[in-house]
Amino acid sequence: MSDSSQQSLSPMQAAWxxxxxxxxxxxxxxxxxxxxxxxxIGPSLSPYAQDAQDLELKAxxxxxxxxxxxxxxxxxxxxxxxxxxxVSLAVGLLATxxxxxxxxxxxxxxxxxxxxxxxxxMRLVDILYAFPFINFVILLMVVFGRHFWLxxxxxxxxxxxxxARVVRGQVLALKNLEFVTAAKASGAGFWHIVLxxxxxxxxxxVIIYASLTVPGVMLLEATLSFLGLGIQPPNASxxxxxxxxxxxxxxxxxxxxxxxxxxxxxLLALNILGDGLRDAFDPKSAAQE
Amino acid sequence: xxxxxxxxxxQGLVVILAVITxxxxxxxxxxxxxxxxxxxxxxxxxxxxxxxxxxxxxxxAQLGLQIAHYAMxxxxxxxxxxxxxxxxIIASGFPVSGAVGLTALAIALGLGVPxxxxxxxxxxxxEDRASMLAATLGICTPSMILGPxxxxxxxxxxxxxxxxxxxxxxxxxxxxxxxxxxxxAQIARLTRGSLRETLSQEFVRTARAKGASETSVVFxxxxxxxxxxxxxxxGPAAAGLLTGSIVVESVFQLPGLxxxxxASAINRDMNLAIGISVFYATxxxxxxxxxxILQAWLNPRIRLHA
Numbered sequence: 001m002s003d004s005s006q007q008s009l010s011p012m013q014a015a016w017x018x019x020x021x022x023x024x025x026x027x028x029x030x031x032x033x034x035x036x037x038x039x040x041i042g043p044s045l046s047p048y049a050q051d052a053q054d055l056e057l058k059a060x061x062x063x064x065x066x067x068x069x070x071x072x073x074x075x076x077x078x079x080x081x082x083x084x085x086x087v088s089l090a091v092g093l094l095a096t097x098x099x100x101x102x103x104x105x106x107x108x109x110x111x112x113x114x115x116x117x118x119x120x121x122m123r124l125v126d127i128l129y130a131f132p133f134i135n136f137v138i139l140l141m142v143v144f145g146r147h148f149w150l151x152x153x154x155x156x157x158x159x160x161x162x163x164a165r166v167v168r169g170q171v172l173a174l175k176n177l178e179f180v181t182a183a184k185a186s187g188a189g190f191w192h193i194v195l196x197x198x199x200x201x202x203x204x205x206v207i208i209y210a211s212l213t214v215p216g217v218m219l220l221e222a223t224l225s226f227l228g229l230g231i232q233p234p235n236a237s238x239x240x241x242x243x244x245x246x247x248x249x250x251x252x253x254x255x256x257x258x259x260x261x262x263x264x265x266x267l268l269a270l271n272i273l274g275d276g277l278r279d280a281f282d283p284k285s286a287a288q289e
Numbered sequence: 290x291x292x293x294x295x296x297x298x299x300q301g302l303v304v305i306l307a308v309i310t311x312x313x314x315x316x317x318x319x320x321x322x323x324x325x326x327x328x329x330x331x332x333x334x335x336x337x338x339x340x341x342x343x344x345x346x347x348x349x350a351q352l353g354l355q356i357a358h359y360a361m362x363x364x365x366x367x368x369x370x371x372x373x374x375x376x377x378i379i380a381s382g383f384p385v386s387g388a389v390g391l392t393a394l395a396i397a398l399g400l401g402v403p404x405x406x407x408x409x410x411x412x413x414x415x416e417d418r419a420s421m422l423a424a425t426l427g428i429c430t431p432s433m434i435l436g437p438x439x440x441x442x443x444x445x446x447x448x449x450x451x452x453x454x455x456x457x458x459x460x461x462x463x464x465x466x467x468x469x470x471x472x473x474a475q476i477a478r479l480t481r482g483s484l485r486e487t488l489s490q491e492f493v494r495t496a497r498a499k500g501a502s503e504t505s506v507v508f509x510x511x512x513x514x515x516x517x518x519x520x521x522x523x524g525p526a527a528a529g530l531l532t533g534s535i536v537v538e539s540v541f542q543l544p545g546l547x548x549x550x551x552a553s554a555i556n557r558d559m560n561l562a563i564g565i566s567v568f569y570a571t572x573x574x575x576x577x578x579x580x581x582i583l584q585a586w587l588n589p590r591i592r593l594h595a
Contacts, residue, residue, distance in 0.1 A: 130304045130573055131311070132528045134535060134550070135566040141554040142562045143318050219431055223536055226433045227551055239433070246437040246540060250445060260434040267429040 018280040025276035028269040035266060039085035048076035071244065071255055081259050084236035088263070091151060091237070092218040098156035099217075100210050103163025104202065108194065110164065111171025122168070125161050133158045133220065141229060151230055155220050159213055166209050170202045208281055212274035215267045222263065238263045290585050297581045301574035308570040309359060312563040313352050359567060365560045375564035382546035383568075385455060389464045389537065389545065390530045396469025397476055397526070402519065404473065405480025406512065412485060421481065427474025432533050436467040436540035455543045464537040471533065472526055479522055484515040513587060520584055527576040531569055 019025050071077055110121040137154040144150060174180060175198070183193055218238075224230030225239025226246075233240060238259055245256030346354070358364070364375040408420040443449045443463055450463050487493065488511050496510045535547030546565060553561040 126300070127304050127307045130301075130528075130570060130577070131308055132531055132569055132573060134532045135308075135569055138550055138554040138562050139312060139315050139566060142557045142559050143315050145557065146554070215429075222431060222433065223532065226536060227539060229551065229554055242433050246433060249437045249441055253441065256434070256437055263431070264426075264429050264434060267431070268425065271425060271429060 015280040019276050022276060024272055025280075028272035028276070031269045032266070032273065035085070035269075036089060039082045039089060042082040043079055043086070046076065046079040046082070048079045071252075077255070077258060080236045080241060081238075081262055084238045084241050084259065085262060085266075087231060087235065087237040088218055088221060088239070089266075091155075091221045092214045095152050095155040095159065095217045095221070096210050096213045098152055099159035099213065100163055100206060102156060103160035104167050104206055106160065107164040107167025107169075108171055108198065108202070111168040112175065112194070112198075114172075118168070122165075125164055128158075128161055137224060137229065146229060146232070148231065151221060151224060155217050158220075159217060163206065163209060163213070166205050167202050170205055171198060174198055174201055204281055208274070208277045211270070211277050215270040215274070218263075218267065218270075293585060294578075294582060297578060301578055304574050305567070305571055306356065308567055309356055310352065312566055313355055316559050316563060317348070364564050370558075370561070375561050378549050378561065379546060379564060379568055382544065382549050385543050386531075386534050386538065386545035386547060388461050389468070389534050389543065390527075392461050392465035393468035393472065393530060393534075394523075394526075396465055397472035398519075399473075400469065401473035401476025402480050402516070405477040406484055406507070406515075408477070409481040409484035409488070409515075410507065417481075420477065424474040424477040427470055428478075430471070432467050432471055432536045433540065435470065436464070436537050439463050439467050440541065460541075460543075464534075464541045464543060467537050467540070468530060468533045472530070475526075476519055476522065479518050480515065483518040484511060487511045487515040517584065517588055520580055520587065524573075524577045524580050528573050531573070 071080065106121065106125075110118045113121075133154070136158060137150070140150050140154055180193060180197055183197055188196075221230055221237060222239030222242060225237050226243040228243065231237040231240050233244075241259035242256065242263065245252075245259060249256045362376060364379075366374055370378065404420050404424065408417045411417045440463060443466075444451065451457065451460055488507075493506060493511055496506050501510070531547075534545065535550060537543070538545040538547040539551070546568075549561060550565045552558070553565065
């Protein structure tokens with residue numbers, strides 16, 4: 001408090017400074033940046049196509065030609081792991097974005113409407129909570145067949161629930177605060193209040209919760225692909241590679257181990273990042289300083 | 290307390306009815322009907338068949354009929370597995386999945402709560418950091434990686450168990466260990482957080498002040514209250530165990546309910562998919578009710594008020 005330079009920091013900057021204070025957060029952050037870059041650039045630098053087979057070579061371990069070896073059809077594993085990484089990360093980010101959009105809209109409406117509408121909307125959320133994700137996916141697949149886009153629908157449809165609760169809680173807390181009343185008194189319209197006053201205050205918790213949702217979503221995608229209900233071969237995702245690898249792990253264990261290492265370290269980094277962001281933005285940890 | 294439990298019971302009932310309604314609505318989205326495949330039937334035969342299946346009635350009567358059938362546990366025949374009722378399939382698959390799930394839950398609690406308490410009693414020491422790192426690693430190792438690794442180590446290398454299949458009672462252990470380790474990691478993190486918070490509360494200070502021993506403070510006073518978040522987590526965990534058990538059933542090739550559920554998606558077997566969905570939803574609602582009862586019993590705020 002005595003330090004005047006501390007007071008001039010915006011809450012955002014202060015939170016960022018708290019985030020950077022832990023070295024492990026920064027390691028996770030740069031690891032993810034590097035991973036995304038390698039997954040995006042790597043496959044185009046690779047001399048192999050992800051589905052180019054070399055049936056005479058079959059499964060080999062690490063060699064100078066194939067840095068992560070080849071799978072049972074002689075396909076270059078490094079290319080497949082990086083291509084699969086593109087798909088897994090894209091699904092994780094896109095489905096989280098879909099979920100965040102639905103959740104924020106639903107939570108805003110529910111919180112603003114209040115009363116009976118709010119109660120009914122939250123009961124619906126409670127009901128959907130009791131409906132396991134896998135049920136939803138399988139029913140959708142029975143009705144529509146196995147399609148790639150169903151992954152987004154199913155994951156987006158399940159993961160928005162907590163987001164909606166978070167946003168609704170924020171809106172309920174915010175909408176009766178003085179600055180909103182002041183804006184109303186000075187003649188601000190409904191949309192002006194929502195867009196200029198409520199949304200900016202809701203966005204922080206939404207980003208934090210979204211960063212914690214991404215690893216969960218990637219896990220769901222991998223589970224579906226592992227079970228043969230998600231991304232279909234010859235396209236790869238980390239879930240597909242894990243499924244292929246687990247079938248031949250007795251003879252070629254590295255086909256499971258290498259994609260597994262990529263997947264687990266990514267989940268670990270995402271979890272550390274999410275926890276770090278949550279702690280940095282938590283008012284409790286701000287008060288401790 | 291009775292009122293609290295009754296309201297929870299009716300909420301659960303509403304959830305099950307909602308699930309039946311949602312699945313009913315989805316089944317009407319399916320192109321064609323159950324009798325469209327029989328092309329050469331006469332119009333009278335089709336009409337008779339429709340009347341027999343209740344398809345000539347308006348949709349709300351069909352929905353009512355469906356709910357009545359589920360209430361009397363009278364489930365239809367599977368489209369794909371001809372001649373086998375959905376109830377029959379559930380009865381054959383569920384004992385396997387249930388045994389794996391319950392054993393996994395026991396392992397998760399047996400490992401997670403002691404590990405979390407161990408870490409919470411030594412805050413910010415090396416042991417604390419190490420056990421929390423182990424817990425984080427556990428969260429980041431999904432069952433489709435841990436399962437094959439366990440099968441390889443315990444099944445193929447050490448030959449303690451059959452690597453796959455469902456022959457001996459001991460075959461439940463490797464799948465249950467896979468799921469149990471993963472959930473124990475989350476339970477350990479929850480236990481640590483909530484025990485540390487509880488230990489800083491005033492009633493714990495009072496207990497210390499009146500001279501209670503450290504063991505009695507931790508185990509009699511604090512741990513009981515610290516278990517509430519863990520108990521709350523068991524509801525979502527039950528849903529997660531269902532999904533997870535589908536993965537381990539596929540890894541260890543167990544003839545469980547999950548395998549039939551996946552088959553229903555691949556064969557587009559609507560009756561089977563709906564039957565298992567409703568069964569899973571009922572199971573989760575029942576489990577949540579059990580958690581509510583335990584919670585009411587452990588938490589004086591609920592026990593005395595509501």
